[in-house]
Amino acid sequence: MFTKACENAIRAVLLITIKGREDKKLSIQQIAKAIDSPLPFTAKILQTLSREGLVASAKGPNGGFYIDTKAKPITLSQVVRAMDEESVLTTCALGLKQCSDKQPCPIHHQVKAYKNQLSKVLHKKTVQDLAKDLTDGKTFLRSHRKVKK
Template identity: 35%
Template sequence: MFSKACEYAMRAAVYIAKCSMEGKRVAVKEVAEATDIPEAFASKVLQRLARAGLVDSLRGKKGGFSMSASQQKRSLYEIVTLFEGEAYFNSCVLGLPVCSSQNPCPLHYQVVGLRDALKKSLQQTTIRKAATEVVDAGARLRFSSEDDESH
């Protein structure tokens, strides 16, 4: 449904938010392990999130990534559009360059409403809210449980 980069970005962002809520700055290495992302790729994804202002990064010893309260309030939609582009939610399901109520493709009415609902759902879901699911409901950001990290 979404690209790997986008999936990774969401997992990483939620993990960083969770850490920031606990007042902890995290390094790429930890984010990568906690969310099952290849470390070097995680680094690229986080660079992109940082350049977009969705996370803060600090270089050097004791550096790492964090999210301010206002960053935690940004929506998952912002992450998705950063990696998939606005077109993901706006362009024609059949790939036509023009498709609207004026000029619909045969699936326009069929699909547009549902896709808009998905869009709105992601717009209304803050990164912080997703992080809270992890803390409160034990929702996961990686396959294996946090118990068997074995370190």
């Protein structure tokens, strides 16, 4: 549904959030390995997330990426928007340039309901909510358990 960059951004933010609860910062190498993403690709994703203010970084021997635990919760919508993925909610599912309620493609009305529901989820769910579900064992994201010290 989302691009690989967006998927990896969501996974990276979840990972950083989980480790942040332990007051740990993660290096690009640790994040790339944990989310199974090439290092340069991960660096570009983290640069985007940092530029958008979703993650922060510190330099030095104890440096790495982190999320300010006192900051306002981050919604999935913010991560998707940072990665320029909102088009999944706004463009025609069949790729038509002209598709609207007035001039619908063959699946417009069915997909519209799905997109509206997805939009609600992205705006409601926070990274912190999802990270809690992961650490509580309610959901599964294989890579969140791979990060070593």
